[in-house]
Amino acid sequence: MAVSAAAVLTWPLQVLAAEMVPGAPAPDWALQDQHDRPAVPGPATRWIVFSAEKRVSDMVAAVLTEAGPAALAPLHLYAVADISAMPSLVTRLVALPRLRELPFALALVRDSAQQAQLADLPRRPGQATVLRLQEGRVAQVHSVADAAALRALLGLPAVPVLPAPTGRP
8 A cells, every 4th residue: 555755744643633623613823825914714704715635726716716805705704725735836936826816815835834733624535624613613614525515505606607609699
């Protein structure tokens, strides 16, 4: 059985951390966003959306971008992406310029010290973790695998499907 280096390096975090469950205090992570500004979930935060895989991060970014700032503001949403596995050169030259184009703040996990802050966050392969916060505590923990499920959970409208062009004016 092959074991990845990442699994070996994060194993102590996985063993020592109890998974975050409803009733746990709201997280107080100290991260930075894609613009290198402090990104800390505050007392007004009601939703935390976390992704650790590129495909999932792309799905989350698409949903939040489609929703737009006006729909996101009342949600008091804190989005987090773990990009620590990405080589630093790729992060600096490719990922950060693209992430800076997003119309919302995205807290970034860039190294193992920051990963340790999120060690108790439940993770499922191919899914985003969504925490619903209420009165400073975790009220619900969800895992979502697709855009429709994320939109439904956050109460965002479905993206309208436009009819295919018929070729007639």
